[in-house]
Amino acid sequence: MNKQVTEPNEWQARTKKNTFKLGMWTLAWVITSAIAAFAPRFIWDFDTLLTVIGVLVNVCVGFGMIFANKRYLQGLDEMQQKIQSEAMALSLGVGLVLGLGYELLEDIKLIGFEPEISHLVIVMCITYGIGIIKGGAKYR
Known part of the structure; x- marks a missing residue:
């Protein structure tokens, strides 16, 4: 679907546009998340x-963010796509394994509090960031 880009300036302009759109969708999602979380109270x-x-609007905006992220990724060059893919795979794997382990600790009463999704999100974001840094260094 994406036409082949032959000019570096055209590719840079498209990447900048996709990055901006992804940033705006992400900002909108964060704002609607805050509204859904705090406005009821x-x-x-x-x-x-x-x-x-409020929650339905947040979910719809979240899907817009997902599609913007997909367009962003499709617009990257192959090396950048590979770095992103490896970082996302690492983040998903760590999130799944640690998230389930975290929940099991509460289920078998080894921790006295209920696991929060925000803890998992933080771990996944840190893992993703580490994956991006390591991938950038690996393919440099």
Whole structure:
């Protein structure tokens, strides 16, 4: 579907445009996440309909972010795609293994608190960042 890019300036312009769009979708998703998380308590006093609408809007914007990320990745060169792919695979694997282990610790009562998804998100983000750095160094 993507036409072959022959000019470096055209590729750079497209990458910059895709990066900007991904950034805007990500910002919109973060904002709608904050609204869905905090507005029921601080703005509309736990109104169920407004809360459901807020979560649905957040999910829809999240899918927009996913599609923007897909376009961004498709626009990268092969080396950058490989770095991204390896970092994402590492992050997914670590997230899955550690997330399930974390949940098991709570299930068998070795930790006295309920695991939070935010902890898993932080671990996955750190792992992804490490994967990007290692991939950049590996293919340099």
